[in-house]
Amino acid sequence: MLDVLTPLVTETVADAASQWDVAGEIPIGVLRGLGAKGVLCAEARPEFGGLGLSGTDNGELTAHTGTLCSSLRSVMTSQGMAAWTIQRFGDKAQRAEYIGRLTGGDLAAVAFSEPAAGSDLAAMTTEIRRDGGDIVIDGAKTWITVAAYADWIVVFGRYEGGGAVALVPASAPGVRVERVADPLGCRAAGHAGVLLDDVRLPERHLLAVAGQPVVMLTTIALTYGRLSVAWGCVGMLRGCLTAVARHAATREQFGKPLLRHQLVARHLAELYAAERTATFACEQASRSWDSGSPEQVTAAILAKHVAAGNAARGAASAMQVLASAGAAGGHVVERAFRDAKLMEVIEGSNEICQLMLAEHAASTAG
Numbered sequence: 200m201l202d203v204l205t206p207l208v209t210e211t212v213a214d215a216a217s218q219w220d221v222a223g224e225i226p227i228g229v230l231r232g233l234g235a236k237g238v239l240c241a242e243a244r245p246e247f248g249g250l251g252l253s254g255t256d257n258g259e260l261t262a263h264t265g266t267l268c269s270s271l272r273s274v275m276t277s278q279g280m281a282a283w284t285i286q287r288f289g290d291k292a293q294r295a296e297y298i299g300r301l302t303g304g305d306l307a308a309v310a311f312s313e314p315a316a317g318s319d320l321a322a323m324t325t326e327i328r329r330d331g332g333d334i335v336i337d338g339a340k341t342w343i344t345v346a347a348y349a350d351w352i353v354v355f356g357r358y359e360g361g362g363a364v365a366l367v368p369a370s371a372p373g374v375r376v377e378r379v380a381d382p383l384g385c386r387a388a389g390h391a392g393v394l395l396d397d398v399r400l401p402e403r404h405l406l407a408v409a410g411q412p413v414v415m416l417t418t419i420a421l422t423y424g425r426l427s428v429a430w431g432c433v434g435m436l437r438g439c440l441t442a443v444a445r446h447a448a449t450r451e452q453f454g455k456p457l458l459r460h461q462l463v464a465r466h467l468a469e470l471y472a473a474e475r476t477a478t479f480a481c482e483q484a485s486r487s488w489d490s491g492s493p494e495q496v497t498a499a500i501l502a503k504h505v506a507a508g509n510a511a512r513g514a515a516s517a518m519q520v521l522a523s524a525g526a527a528g529g530h531v532v533e534r535a536f537r538d539a540k541l542m543e544v545i546e547g548s549n550e551i552c553q554l555m556l557a558e559h560a561a562s563t564a565g
Contacts (some may be wrong), residue, residue, distance in 0.1 A: 201256055203205045208271075217529025219387040230274060230348060235304035239278035243286070243557075247294060248302030252486040258430040258481055262368045264422045270387035271290035272434065274306070276427040277345040277388075281307035281353045283423040288364055288406040288416070297366055297458020300351070308349040309424070310340035310393055311417060318551045327363045327405065331415060334405050336365055336373075339443065340393040345547075347389035353416060354395065354432040359478035359502035362413030364406040372439035373398035404507065422496050424546045425503040426488060427483050432506035433544050436474040436537045439517035442532050443467055446521050466516045480505045491521035497559045510539035 202301060210525040211229060219225045219372040233239050242257045243249025252260065253465045257279070265272040278301060285297045293326070301307055325338025338356055369376060379390040408416060447458040447467055457463045484498035492498070518525050525532035543549050 200252065203434070204250075204260055207236070208233075208238065208260070208264050208267065210268040212264075212271065216398050216531075217271050217534070219268065219270060220534055221265075221386075223381070223386045224389075225270060225274070225387045227346075227348060230306055232303040233271075234278065234301065239275050239306075240282035240298075240301055241301055242279060243282045247286075247298035249281075249282070249298065253485075254260065254426065255482065255485040258426065258433075258485045261427055261430040262437065262478075262481075265431035266438040267434075268387075269431060269534065270385045272431040273344050273385045273388035274289050274348070274382065274425075275528060276424055276431065278306065279427055280309045280420055281351070284364060284420045285366070285406065286310065287419055288408040290407040293366075293403070293406060293531055297351070299445055305350040306345060306348045307351040307353060308343050308345040308355045308389075308391075308393075309355075309420065310343045310346070311355050311421070312339050312341050312343070313339060318548055320355075322415055323356065325354065327354070327356040327358045327365050327409075328415035329359075329402070332402055332539045333399050334365060334402055336367065336395045336398040336400070338395050339341050340395070342379060343393050344375050344385070345389045346391035346393050349376075349389070352564055354393075355413070355420070357413065358409050361413075361419060362416045362509060363409040363412040364416060365400065366404045366406065367395070367398060367400065368557055371398050371400060382541075384534075384541040386537075400474075401409055418496060420489075421546055422499045424486055425499040425501045426481070427475070427545050428542055429484065429499070429502040429506040432503075432539065433477045433481055434473065435542075436470070436477055436506075436513050438531045439513050439535050440470050440474050442525065443470055443517045443520050446524060450524070454509060463520055466520050470516055473513040475510045477502075477506035497556070500547065500552050501553050502557075503546060504556065507539070507542040508549060510535070511543050514539040526565060548557040 237250040241252040242249045259261050282301050349369045354365045354367050373396045375394040377392045382390050450457045466539045480502040484502035487495040487498040517532045
């Protein structure tokens, strides 16, 4: 199926990625069109209108999208994480209805972070409570990818001593979406803050896991997101590698191509090693995901940490080689230089990933 999906993404993006980045927006028709074809949440099961891709194949599709446009890849990550959350936490009726909406062209954001709860999601204060046959939601979420485009916001919050997940229509009374102005990276991904003021919805909008621990709920959802971000970073590395290889082979200085200057060749070699290392980490994590291995959470953290760090360093190295040729607004390397830095922060910062990997190492050392 990848032989059909990757050309579709290539044709859809064409040469528009830089325009989307500068404008800070992807045309909504483009997003709905890809969504209706199942591309944005390609792992969703066929019975819900999805394509049923394996984690490995979906990873390669995500990487291909990330090579072309990290903003579009961010939308893919959000949509896929929303569908995965509903698939894991919803009952049969909820899965059929809401995943079907996401594979039919509706767009979804996933709302974890709050002004005082980023890395420490256990500190979130958004409240979801029952009131008769309804649920009522109050809280504030910050830097929510896709929220500016979303039909649905998958809201994580506190509920009766535990946690819960609510599916909130972005058009519901009491929902206010405030777009982030001029973000550093992934500028067209629709980052926004979401305010929830006495939002009242029928009880069917509350997913079936209500009352489970907040950390368990967020970890399960974030595992999908981390793996998707990691594959997106592989895509950025591939885009930078192609740009650097072409430039170094054709640009001449001091009577020979840049590639023949040893210090420049070192950058290219390190960029190649970074892409290969990140790819191997993602492939291993996707195999763990597809097999249902108990190691899948740690494997996803490792892949995200390795790929994000490599992408940030690799994009900086690519910028060094291309110099002014890569510094123009919208250039693939210029975009990667900004986009990759955000990847070291979202879905678990470098430092949080290191802490979790250290704890895992300590727990298995004995």
